[in-house]
Amino acid sequence: MRYAYAITSALLLGGATATLALQPSGAQVAQNEPGAIQAVSPKPGAPMSFADMVARLQPAVVNISTKQTIVQKQQANPFAGTPFGDLFGGMGGAPGAPPVKREGASLGSGFLISPDGYVVTNNHVISPGAQGATVDSITVTLSDKKEYVAKVIGKDQESDLALLKIDAANLPFVKFGDSNGARVGDWVVAIGEPFGLGGTVTAGIVSAINRVTGQGGAYDRFIQTDASINQGNSGGPMFDLNGNVIGVNSQIFSQSGGNIGIGFAIPAAVAKPIIATFMKGGTIERGYIGVQLQPGGTINEDTAAALGIAKNQGELINDVTAGGPAAKAGVRAGDVVTKVNGQPVTVDQSLSYLVSNVKPGQTARLDILRNGKPTTANVVVVPRPSADKLAATLGGDAQGFGGDDSDDGDDAGTTAAPTAGAALGIGVQPLTPAIAQAVGVEASTQGVVIAVVAQTSDAYGKLKRGDVIISVNGTPVRTAVDVQNAVNVAKAAGRPQVLLQVKRGRGPAQFLPVKIK
Numbered sequence: 001m002r003y004a005y006a007i008t009s010a011l012l013l014g015g016a017t018a019t020l021a022l023q024p025s026g027a028q029v030a031q032n033e034p035g036a037i038q039a040v041s042p043k044p045g046a047p048m049s050f051a052d053m054v055a056r057l058q059p060a061v062v063n064i065s066t067k068q069t070i071v072q073k074q075q076a077n078p079f080a081g082t083p084f085g086d087l088f089g090g091m092g093g094a095p096g097a098p099p100v101k102r103e104g105a106s107l108g109s110g111f112l113i114s115p116d117g118y119v120v121t122n123n124h125v126i127s128p129g130a131q132g133a134t135v136d137s138i139t140v141t142l143s144d145k146k147e148y149v150a151k152v153i154g155k156d157q158e159s160d161l162a163l164l165k166i167d168a169a170n171l172p173f174v175k176f177g178d179s180n181g182a183r184v185g186d187w188v189v190a191i192g193e194p195f196g197l198g199g200t201v202t203a204g205i206v207s208a209i210n211r212v213t214g215q216g217g218a219y220d221r222f223i224q225t226d227a228s229i230n231q232g233n234s235g236g237p238m239f240d241l242n243g244n245v246i247g248v249n250s251q252i253f254s255q256s257g258g259n260i261g262i263g264f265a266i267p268a269a270v271a272k273p274i275i276a277t278f279m280k281g282g283t284i285e286r287g288y289i290g291v292q293l294q295p296g297g298t299i300n301e302d303t304a305a306a307l308g309i310a311k312n313q314g315e316l317i318n319d320v321t322a323g324g325p326a327a328k329a330g331v332r333a334g335d336v337v338t339k340v341n342g343q344p345v346t347v348d349q350s351l352s353y354l355v356s357n358v359k360p361g362q363t364a365r366l367d368i369l370r371n372g373k374p375t376t377a378n379v380v381v382v383p384r385p386s387a388d389k390l391a392a393t394l395g396g397d398a399q400g401f402g403g404d405d406s407d408d409g410d411d412a413g414t415t416a417a418p419t420a421g422a423a424l425g426i427g428v429q430p431l432t433p434a435i436a437q438a439v440g441v442e443a444s445t446q447g448v449v450i451a452v453v454a455q456t457s458d459a460y461g462k463l464k465r466g467d468v469i470i471s472v473n474g475t476p477v478r479t480a481v482d483v484q485n486a487v488n489v490a491k492a493a494g495r496p497q498v499l500l501q502v503k504r505g506r507g508p509a510q511f512l513p514v515k516i517k
Helices: 051-060 268-279 301-307 351-356 387-394 433-439 480-492
Strands: 018-020 037-039 061-072 100-112 118-121 133-141 147-149 151-156 161-165 187-192 200-211 222-225 237-239 245-252 263-267 291-298 315-320 336-340 363-370 373-380 426-430 448-453 468-472 497-503 510-515
Touching: 051 061, 051 187, 051 237, 061 118, 100 187, 118 268, 151 268, 161 268, 187 245, 222 245, 245 268, 263 268, 291 351, 291 510, 301 497, 301 510, 315 510, 336 351, 426 480, 448 480, 468 480, 480 497
Parallel strands: none
Antiparallel strands: 018 037, 061 100, 061 133, 100 118, 118 161, 133 147, 151 161, 187 200, 187 237, 200 222, 222 263, 237 245, 245 263, 291 315, 315 336, 336 363, 363 373, 426 448, 448 468, 468 497, 497 510
């Protein structure tokens, strides 16, 4: 079971149990005005009890287990060669000792989608559970305790979906339903194998739809439920009251590892086409344009104030991959993408999601705000690299922003007059090759280096000595005068903040809003 730590919501769905009576046009009344909400019986076909429905559905839900081999290097014995070498059982191996092999296992859930043995589950259920681990075998256990060795037909790390096949016939199975029709407040039922206890049924409601959990990627849009989902439920189905699979249970939000009423399922609308592609022997291709986005999602209030645009609309481009599709189309760091092929970029519909659903080879028309002015870019989409390749591309010595103005050993050279960036509460000076080497940025970096940050400024806690400012509100800066001029332009436009493009060490540059004093 995966854990989501960046949100506070859950998933599960089913039939409605109340109706909202529409009010005629005229005077506005309270939403819960007497008579406005009328309790009704469940929808036609919905059970008063879940028992009969569960009796038909549960045979299609399976347990999935893996056997794994974990190979780990032995830690060197710190007492080797001394009289204490055998203390505490040796405390590790001798230098050059061969790696240690041990067995591992995992448990999860899944469900049959055909009578001839196709099984849907989560990718993480059948993946190695530790560094140095390999999966030796996958076993599917039916509700009647019959066991089958499964083979992997297809798996996808991005969506966290996998399709298995067992050699059997005339099996009970279930079908995907329409998750797009799910509404907050609908009943849902989850069936799975939590903690290896065997078939377990829980019920709840849909708590939210299109929930972004902070895991990132093109498929960070989940159904949230308060139906109890625990470790081992991963890969199990979420049913509506008509018995249709509207979600694949995937994540929980928990500080303890147990259920606290916040769980997440992959919507059937996402899972169904991916599984269909696997069944046809195909591979999953997603669109990619080669940009890095500013952490935090859509434009927040501070960034919007600095750019003079509306908040919660569009996403800020943090960096553009050299030679990539976006770079070739003229997209720049600092651009705010507001639409993709006419579809708005919002909290529930991220840029990554929209681009990923553009077929490679097709063109994505990006609506962009650049320095507050609208423009467009037509980007030819290419296939998205694997998660491992992307991680390697984006890796490096990235450093998080934030913290105080303490001296961490990076000597910016000589001190600068605090008045150089007084409107922002910072002192800056030109970035020379010697200073660039001292603060650890690439020699090709251009900008001004921060020499001091006033504790009374908004910049304090965001910036520190040795940070390099590359641009202010999209305008490149090379001197303290450049910084002041850009701030003056923002003040004249009535903006209370400016957006600084800042580089720290060899990590990627980021955009930080800073209030004008």
